[in-house]
Amino acid sequence: MATIELKAMVPAVAVPGLAEALAEAGEVSLVLLEDKPSGGAWLIGYFESKAAARAAWMRLGPVLALAGSPVRPDLRRMPDADWKESYKAHFKPWQFGPLHWVPVWERSAYRFPAGDHAIWLDPGMAFGTGNHETTRLCCVRLVEFAAERGLRGTVIDAGCGSGILALSAAALGVAKVAAFDVDPVAVEVSRANAALNQLEDRVDFFVGDLDSGLSRRKADLVLANIQADVLIRHARRLLGAVAPGGRLVLSGILEADLAGVRAAFRKLTRSRMESRSMGEWRDLAITRSAGTRIPGRRAPKPARRRR
Numbered sequence: 001m002a003t004i005e006l007k008a009m010v011p012a013v014a015v016p017g018l019a020e021a022l023a024e025a026g027e028v029s030l031v032l033l034e035d036k037p038s039g040g041a042w043l044i045g046y047f048e049s050k051a052a053a054r055a056a057w058m059r060l061g062p063v064l065a066l067a068g069s070p071v072r073p074d075l076r077r078m079p080d081a082d083w084k085e086s087y088k089a090h091f092k093p094w095q096f097g098p099l100h101w102v103p104v105w106e107r108s109a110y111r112f113p114a115g116d117h118a119i120w121l122d123p124g125m126a127f128g129t130g131n132h133e134t135t136r137l138c139c140v141r142l143v144e145f146a147a148e149r150g151l152r153g154t155v156i157d158a159g160c161g162s163g164i165l166a167l168s169a170a171a172l173g174v175a176k177v178a179a180f181d182v183d184p185v186a187v188e189v190s191r192a193n194a195a196l197n198q199l200e201d202r203v204d205f206f207v208g209d210l211d212s213g214l215s216r217r218k219a220d221l222v223l224a225n226i227q228a229d230v231l232i233r234h235a236r237r238l239l240g241a242v243a244p245g246g247r248l249v250l251s252g253i254l255e256a257d258l259a260g261v262r263a264a265f266r267k268l269t270r271s272r273m274e275s276r277s278m279g280e281w282r283d284l285a286i287t288r289s290a291g292t293r294i295p296g297r298r299a300p301k302p303a304r305r306r307r
Contacts, residue, residue: 003046003048004047004076005044005077006030006044006048006053006074008042008043008073010032010041010043010265011041012027012041015032016145016280016281018064019032020227020254022227026175030043030044030045031043031044045071051074053075054112064275072305082130087261093106095116096143098116098117098172099118099119099139099143099168100116101119101121101164102121103118104120105122106107107261117171119164119171119193119197120193121162121193122192122193127252133279133281134252134281134283135161135164135165135225136278137251137281137282137283138249138251138283139247140169140276141223141249141283142155142165142169142172142223142249144249146172152175153219153221154174154175154176154243155169155174155176155177155178155221156213156214156217156221156223157169157177157180157223158179158213158214158224158226159181159182159226160205160208161178161181161186162187162190163189163191163193163205164179164185166205167190167197167199167224169203170194170197170199170202170203171199177202179203179205179206180205180206181208181260184206184247185235188244190203190205197274198304210230210238211237214240214241218241218246219243219246220242220245220247221247221248221249222238222246222248222249224251224252225251225252226250226252226267228252228254230258231253231261232260232261232264234266235264235265235267239268241257243288244289245287245289246287247285247286247287248286248288249283249284249286250285251284252282252284253284255280255281258275265284267296269289271286271288271289272286273287
């Protein structure tokens with residue numbers, strides 16, 4: 001069976017705006033892939049026909065205009081086996097501390113020191129190879145948190161993509177890890193990656209949004225690599241999922257949006273905040289002070305005794 005590939009090279013300067021605009025528009029038929037070593041970026045999608053590909057591109061027109069990226073796509077017919085393998089060219093191994101994030105097709109050749117751990121990944125079309133700065137910022141925070149706090153705590157990965165953050169927490173030895181994504185395909189990919197790493201019994205993967213996924217859940221570390229406007233809109237829910245003394249790590253924030261995200265969370269807590277940068281992206285780590293309450297979250301009423 002032949003498949004139509006739609007591919008358009010994107011100027012490097014347009015990548016941040018385009019990534020945010022795609023997420024805002026909820027566009028899922030095309031994905032933005034970056035090759036960090038070369039600095040190249042492409043919009044790529046796979047369709048059953050040229051008509052379907054052109055229809056998707058027409059929908060994307062306003063998004064491209066908003067991002068300031070007037071590009072033209074190339075359409076080509078390719079065998080089914082080829083498109084399933086094409087994304088592999090954009091995924092390279094990388095390492096921080098004792099963790100290595102490695103494409104599963106390099107498993108036989110990749111070498112790492114004794115005592116380190118490799119996370120073998122086949123991201124497919126799910127977000128999260130670890131090549132993007134927003135994911136790397138979260139990975140660094142996770143490794144540091146485990147070294148600082150020990151491994152008896154709990155971790156929630158909100159918007160798990162390929163499962164890279166949740167699986168990294170499990171590989172480090174974190175006792176309890178939960179992860180969810182609004183996209184059922186992403187959850188399927190995450191579970192497949194858990195099986196690749198023999199971690200399928202260590203992470204609870206499920207489909208959910210920020211409201212349902214965080215409802216009645218608390219963790220010592222909550223990771224949310226999501227676009228800035230969504231973080232702001234769900235600020236109370238995200239903070240409420242952090243156990244007293246725990247930490248919330250927000251990523252997916254463009255430098256221009258950091259002040260707005262910080263202000264939204266500052267309205268809810270006086271807890272310590274600090275940010276790091278990687279390229280044009282920033283994170284925001286909030287350590288929730290023990291004993292602090294989140295405004296708008298009522299304390300449970302004491303039970304009345306029956307007379």
